[in-house]
Amino acid sequence: xxxxxxxxxxxxxxxxxxxxxxxxxxxxxxxxxxxxxxxxxxxxxxxxxxxxxxxxxxxxxxxxxxxxxxxxxxxxxxxxxxxxxxxxxxxxxxxxxxxxxxxxxxxxxxxxxxxxxxxxxxxxxxxxxxxxxxxxxxxxxxxxxxxxxxxxxxxxxxxxxxxxxxxxxxxxxxxxxxxxxxxxxxxxxxxxxxxxxxxxxxxxxxxxxxxxxxxxxxxxxxx
Amino acid sequence: xxxxxxxxxxxxxxxxxxxxxxxxxxxxxxxxxxxxxxxxxxxxxxxxxxxxxxxxxxxxxxxxxxxxxxxxxxxxxxxxxxxxxxxxxxxxxxxxxxxxxxxxxxxxxxxxxxxxxxxxxxxxxxxxxxxxxxxxxxxxxxxxxxxxxxxxxxxxxxxxxxxxxxxxxxxxxxxxxxxxxxxxxxxxxxxxxxxxxxxxxxxxxxxxxxxxxxxxxxxxxxxxxxxxxxxxxxxxxxxxxxxxxxxxxxxxxxxxxxxxxxxxxxxxxxxxxxxxxxxxxxxxxxxxxxxxxxxxxxxxxxxxxxxxxxxxxxxxxxxxxxxxxxxxxxxxxxxxxxxxxxxxxxxxxxxxxxxxxxxxxxxxxxxxxxxxxxxxxxxxxxxxxxxxxxxxxxxxxxxxxxxxxxxxxxxxxxxxxxxxxxxxxxxxxxxxxxxxxxxxxxxxxxxxxxxxxxxxxxxxxxxx
Numbered sequence: 102x103x104x105x106x107x108x109x110x111x112x113x114x115x116x117x118x119x120x121x122x123x124x125x126x127x128x129x130x131x132x133x134x135x136x137x138x139x140x141x142x143x144x145x146x147x148x149x150x151x152x153x154x155x156x157x158x159x160x161x162x163x164x165x166x167x168x169x170x171x172x173x174x175x176x177x178x179x180x181x182x183x184x185x186x187x188x189x190x191x192x193x194x195x196x197x198x199x200x201x202x203x204x205x206x207x208x209x210x211x212x213x214x215x216x217x218x219x220x221x222x223x224x225x226x227x228x229x230x231x232x233x234x235x236x237x238x239x240x241x242x243x244x245x246x247x248x249x250x251x252x253x254x255x256x257x258x259x260x261x262x263x264x265x266x267x268x269x270x271x272x273x274x275x276x277x278x279x280x281x282x283x284x285x286x287x288x289x290x291x292x293x294x295x296x297x298x299x300x301x302x303x304x305x306x307x308x309x310x311x312x313x314x315x316x317x318x319x320x321x322x323x324x
Numbered sequence: 325x326x327x328x329x330x331x332x333x334x335x336x337x338x339x340x341x342x343x344x345x346x347x348x349x350x351x352x353x354x355x356x357x358x359x360x361x362x363x364x365x366x367x368x369x370x371x372x373x374x375x376x377x378x379x380x381x382x383x384x385x386x387x388x389x390x391x392x393x394x395x396x397x398x399x400x401x402x403x404x405x406x407x408x409x410x411x412x413x414x415x416x417x418x419x420x421x422x423x424x425x426x427x428x429x430x431x432x433x434x435x436x437x438x439x440x441x442x443x444x445x446x447x448x449x450x451x452x453x454x455x456x457x458x459x460x461x462x463x464x465x466x467x468x469x470x471x472x473x474x475x476x477x478x479x480x481x482x483x484x485x486x487x488x489x490x491x492x493x494x495x496x497x498x499x500x501x502x503x504x505x506x507x508x509x510x511x512x513x514x515x516x517x518x519x520x521x522x523x524x525x526x527x528x529x530x531x532x533x534x535x536x537x538x539x540x541x542x543x544x545x546x547x548x549x550x551x552x553x554x555x556x557x558x559x560x561x562x563x564x565x566x567x568x569x570x571x572x573x574x575x576x577x578x579x580x581x582x583x584x585x586x587x588x589x590x591x592x593x594x595x596x597x598x599x600x601x602x603x604x605x606x607x608x609x610x611x612x613x614x615x616x617x618x619x620x621x622x623x624x625x626x627x628x629x630x631x632x633x634x635x636x637x638x639x640x641x642x643x644x645x646x647x648x649x650x651x652x653x654x655x656x657x658x659x660x661x662x663x664x665x666x667x668x669x670x671x672x673x674x675x676x677x678x679x680x681x682x683x684x685x686x687x688x689x690x691x692x693x694x695x696x697x698x699x700x701x702x703x704x705x706x707x708x709x710x711x712x713x714x715x716x717x718x719x720x721x722x723x724x725x726x727x728x729x730x731x732x733x734x735x736x737x738x739x740x741x742x743x744x745x746x747x748x749x750x751x752x753x754x755x756x757x758x759x760x761x762x763x764x765x766x767x768x769x770x771x772x773x774x775x776x777x778x779x780x781x782x783x784x785x786x787x788x
Binding site for chain 2: 110191196199233234236
């Protein structure tokens with residue numbers, strides 16, 4: 102087996118407890134695994150930020166804005182550290198689709214722990230046409246596929262601007278770049294790659310809640 | 325080792341002659357994806373009509389046609405939204421932009437005219453008899469379009485040896501590529517070649533280089549950039565062929581072979597050939613020329629081995645044994661700067677932090693964003709001590725340094741690395757010696773072999 106991230110070969114370790122059972126296939130080598138920071142609960146009850154257990158400063162600010170409690174909860178799998186930034190650059194911008202396999206197991210476990218048994222629609226964040234042609238895939242749909250579900254598409258993007266090039270203020274003051282093209286009676290889990298300021302998911306949550314959606318959660322790979 | 329295999333048949337170039345003002349001039353000899361080409365669709369169609377560009381499939385027979393890998397873990401599939409299918413893509417060369425099965429590669433004809441320079445070389449120095457002999461062999465290899473390995477010790481003046489050969493090739497209007505695995509080596513070579521050949525169009529290509537066109541007659545590049553060329557060069561020179569990552573990456577060797585014309589002259593430079601090359605030389609399959617002495621005629625500094633049994637346990641506690649600290653303080657009382665080699669990035673940083681209160685010191689490693697600046701400030705003597713990982717083991721010249729290796733028994737320091745590291749000392753004629761100390765917790769074969777190899781070179785040089 103080769104590490105999905107660095108291509109180093111992974112030698113399965115055989116000991117007395119596992120020599121009879123079939124070996125589990127490791128996707129990521131020890132070295133790469135140590136560079137990833139998996140988020141242990143609990144953190145901020147709203148956005149999952151790992152410092153402290155109180156409502157974090159950013160979320161408090163959100164509560165005082167127009168977006169008050171549109172988002173029930175955000176769940177993230179890993180911390181967006183330097184290594185994660187490198188991986189996201191390779192995955193999204195270079196288009197190395199297969200990197201997602203490094204997170205399959207962690208994503209599935211995390212989802213099960215938090216949303217088990219919930220009847221919810223998994224909704225992908227839409228990409229503009231140009232961006233989709235450039236990348237060849239939609240990263241949040243890829244994540245939903247990893248969860249064994251099929252993505253619901255009842256959202257559309259109006260413009261084409263990249264969020265990652267903007268600061269917090271620009272993002273928050275910016276106009277809502279999405280529109281709703283369907284309606285839902287069930288709770289919704291928005292799935293995305295990164296939760297940075299929380300603007301994107303709140304834009305979408307706002308739309309969904311106005312259209313009568315009972316609750317909106319978000320689930321992201323990095324935080 | 326067959327360094328240069330014949331390129332696969334899909335690259336046999338049958339093209340009509342070019343026209344001078346064609347947009348093709350900048351693209352000659354390149355192999356690109358559509359997104360790397362800035363031409364409009366109409367211009368590209370015109371080039372196709374003139375047979376100046378061929379469309380070739382990007383992944384055929386389970387092989388990436390840009391980087392040559394066949395391993396299944398590099399060639400993966402994904403649901404591609406453009407072709408609406410499960411589409412195969414290459415993960416090996418993805419840092420140069422993604423190659424997917426459904427999008428072809430564009431192969432531009434290598435036919436382009438390059439200037440025939442009457443007397444391009446302005447370098448006024450003299451070659452030593454050893455250098456001259458090697459230079460003559462290089463000229464004849466370029467003339468006969470053959471392979472040649474130049475085996476010259478660290479500090480023999482390899483770059484200068486190339487000048488007569490480069491002059492010869494430029495006079496004939498040949499296109500030349502001087503490739504090397506290391507970015508730092510490219511950065512160091514550029515100013516030297518620009519001042520030696522001021523009227524020649526020279527471009528440097530590496531990951532974040534300023535030059536991006538890559539259409540110059542004389543191209544200095546990292547071996548990775550060769551993924552974007554096919555049948556382009558009349559003369560292919562690979563400096564430091566034994567260096568990481570080239571020496572153990574078949575994909576880079578494949579790309580280097582494909583980037584040169586089939587009948588190109590191929591010159592390899594190294595101070596420490598690997599076993600495979602040594603075997604090919606011995607079996608007379610690879611012509612070689614050997615230069616055992618440095619250009620200033622002084623012998624290579626022979627490394628001393630110092631046993632420091634507590635080294636690793638001290639390192640893990642972020643400190644250094646007393647004997648090492650003493651050696652550093654004695655060394656720093658002298659006039660030379662100190663180059664300290666550490667086995668890993670974290671040790672390099674720890675050592676720099678530990679010594680920062682006593683000396684002007686900094687550390688560099690491959691992913692360091694300020695890498696180039698730090699090397700530059702060490703060169704300007706703004707720093708007295710530079711702690712580095714193996715990235716500075718080769719290709720860089722500091723005029724007056726002593727070299728210490730901390731934990732020379734670590735597996736990153738193989739024989740080639742240790743010989744190269746020792747070769748950083750005593751490089752200038754004003755200060756032709758230097759102290760080289762390997763601190764270790766027990767001798768390894770690599771240390772002893774490095775020591776023997778250096779002593780052997782010095783004996784051979786004496787006999788001349």
